[in-house]
Amino acid sequence: MVESQIDRKNSEITLTIRIPSEKIKETFSRVKQEALKEVNLPGFRPGKAPPDLAEKQLNEDALSQSLFQEIFPLAYTEAISQHNIRPIIPPQVTVKSFKKDEDLVFEARTTEAPQVELGSYTNNLKGLKGKVIYGPEGKPLGKEEKITAAQVLEKLRETVRIDIPHILIDYEVQRMLSSLVDQVNSLGLTVEQYLSSQGKKAEELQKEYHEIAERNLKDEFILSQIAKDANITVSEKEIEDTISAAPDEKTRVGLREKRGRTYLEDILKKRKTIEYLLKIAEGSKTT
Numbered sequence: 681m682v683e684s685q686i687d688r689k690n691s692e693i694t695l696t697i698r699i700p701s702e703k704i705k706e707t708f709s710r711v712k713q714e715a716l717k718e719v720n721l722p723g724f725r726p727g728k729a730p731p732d733l734a735e736k737q738l739n740e741d742a743l744s745q746s747l748f749q750e751i752f753p754l755a756y757t758e759a760i761s762q763h764n765i766r767p768i769i770p771p772q773v774t775v776k777s778f779k780k781d782e783d784l785v786f787e788a789r790t791t792e793a794p795q796v797e798l799g800s801y802t803n804n805l806k807g808l809k810g811k812v813i814y815g816p817e818g819k820p821l822g823k824e825e826k827i828t829a830a831q832v833l834e835k836l837r838e839t840v841r842i843d844i845p846h847i848l849i850d851y852e853v854q855r856m857l858s859s860l861v862d863q864v865n866s867l868g869l870t871v872e873q874y875l876s877s878q879g880k881k882a883e884e885l886q887k888e889y890h891e892i893a894e895r896n897l898k899d900e901f902i903l904s905q906i907a908k909d910a911n912i913t914v915s916e917k918e919i920e921d922t923i924s925a926a927p928d929e930k931t932r933v934g935l936r937e938k939r940g941r942t943y944l945e946d947i948l949k950k951r952k953t954i955e956y957l958l959k960i961a962e963g964s965k966t967t
Contacts, residue, residue, distance in 0.1 A: 797841035
């Protein structure tokens with residue numbers, strides 16, 4: 681039985697998990713036996729070398745890593761079940777104590793979805809004033825002023841109460857940076873070369889991404905809460921119609937998979953929620 685303690689700070693969570701030494705010994709013995717099967721020594725078939733010779737070929741650090749990789753997921757899953765936690769990101773893990781013949785103790789930091797206090801969000805949109813929309817050539821697209829989605833989102837960020845956990849922002853920033861590295865590498869450039877071409881320093885990029893991540897996360901949770909509040913849903917027909925409108929068969933196949941459908945449903949729900957908010961803002965303007 682895994683022992684665990686929980687420390688909550690709003691939606692941010694720190695779990696301290698203790699795994700008994702007996703469990704560690706049992707798992708380590710199994711990991712070690714599996715590793716011995718992979719040992720190759722001249723003159724012996726794989727896994728058939730004498731134990732005293734084979735054990736000398738084992739790497740203690742590799743064994744410890746294999747032990748942790750096997751024991752951590754089950755212990756973490758048990759702990760979040762015990763405390764009825766619903767994490768939205770993978771945990772940040774820190775080993776606190778890992779000594780021979782002693783319990784293994786580690787911390788796992790994660791977060792649940794933050795609380796969103798919408799307040800009277802419909803009233804908050806009443807003060808919005810439209811603006812002239814310009815086309816690519818710099819000419820007005822029409823004579824009437826229109827309220828934009830960007831205005832609506834900005835107003836909601838200003839008035840809705842929501843605190844985004846730092847760990848969640850950091851996670852999103854790292855995801856964005858990883859995506860940037862992949863894109864830059866695909867162009868045959870290093871990140872340093874990219875930053876130089878943009879006239880930016882790494883610290884500036886980090887700060888910029890932090891601001892973008894916090895803003896995007898706020899939008900994500902606010903729109904999700906409003907969709908629940910307004911009972912905005914997406915039908916199977918809407919999903920199927922969107923899939924059918926995709927430009928090629930490869931895209932359609934991808935969207936029909938579970939992950940693709942979930943992504944598509946999320947996009948469509950956000951679009952419908954923004955349309956709902958625009959109608960509120962535009963309607964209040966004419967009343």
